[in-house]
Amino acid sequence: MVNPTALFRGAVLALACLAAQGAQAQLFGDDQARQAILDLRQRFDQSVAAQNRLVEENAQMRRSLLDLQQQIESLRGELARGRGQEEQFTRDIGELKRAQTGQQQALEDRVRRLETAESTRAATETAAAPPPPAPTLPGSDAAASVGDKQDYDAALAVFRAGDFKGAQTGFANFIKRHPRSSLAPSALFWLGNAQYATRDYKEAITNFRSLLTASPNHQRAPEAMLSIANCQIELKDTRAARATLESLVKTYPQSEAAQAGRERLSRLK
Template identity: 50%
Template sequence: MKTFRLFIAVAACVLAFNANAALFEDDEARRAILDLRQKVDVSQQRTTEELRKSNEDNAQLRRSLLDLSNQIESLRNEMATLRGQNEQLTRGITDVQRTQKDITQGVDERLRKVEPSKVSVDGREFAAEPAEKQEFEAALATLRKGDFAVAQTSFTAFTKRYPQSGYKSSALFWLANAQYALRDYKSAVNNFRTVASADPEHVRAPEALLSMANCQVELKDAKSARKTLEDLIKAYPQSEAASVAKERLSKLK
């Protein structure tokens, strides 16, 4: 009986120890769970905070991107405006340049109408007024068309209007030719003689003497014609007119 009671007592102690041990283990488990839950809560809080901060950063980034996009759009608009202004300025400069060119051309044209210009006639260069050049060329064109009466009138008027003209000797030569064609031989002789005597270096001087001799022949003045031909050969021995003069002189009675 005593042994049984001892066994019961030991069993009770064992049960009590086991119960305490189980209770101890439950507390450890609860503390572990609490620690874990606390860690989870902390982790969740940290994650939530990081997520909030990330959202704020994203929002700030979106605002920055939006601002940058607005700036880019503004720059594009400014560039388009500047491009338009540049095109307008370029057109304006082109218009001004065109206007200046037109003005310059207009001024040059007006100056050409009033200012003397260099011309070359019968191997000579000299300055002539535009009207002077135009009148001489018009008279010469009339002569070449065979309108000798109008040519005579035009060259006569020309020599009176421009007595110091560089065209003078040429004008007198062609005037004499018009008179010769009109059978006004005396007037032609006078003008041919003037060319040869007043301007002996003129390229037309030998021709003037030859034509003068022809007029004298028409006037039945063979003596004067012979002398004129002899003077021509003597003064211009190498000229083509001198060769013709030699032939005519041999046939002149």
């Protein structure tokens, strides 16, 4: 026979066990849910952090691209300025070459005119000269004049060859060795022209003036005065050039140099 009290106790114990198991199952389910939420929040935070890094990297890339674009524009500007400077430099070089060619041509024309005049004068003097005297011994005045002519012709040949630095040395040495030679004024003239050709305008003026001081009536005196004016024009001293040209026209009115001086006076501003 079944004891009712024992049966009741067994039922109560079973119910208690079931209740405990239910509570334990409920507690275990809540922990899993919380863990799932924590995992989801962690992944969300990581996703947000990754997105923020991408945004920052994108912004940094944009700034780098803007800097690069500015550098490219700056380089383009510098390249354009460099091209402009190169073109201007090319134009300046061309103008300088044209100016030098013009000066060289003018100098050569002047040399030819003076050589023609000198040849004509020498031929005239030879035709009108008396018979030559008897030969003289070496060391005499006549022999010395022959030496002067040889040194002078040698320096002039260097000038005609276009070696203006060498011509300066040759004529300067001639003047030192033969200061009283009848060819000394001509040597001063060609020395000044050689200095003019190398743009040593101040020294050229000094030698042209030395010629005018020593031999104001020399056949090359008008040309020397015109050359002084040319040097002053190159030195941008227009006032002095005008005064020199006016003096040239007044002092040597019938000379070809005076005619050229009148034309230059009309162009001076």
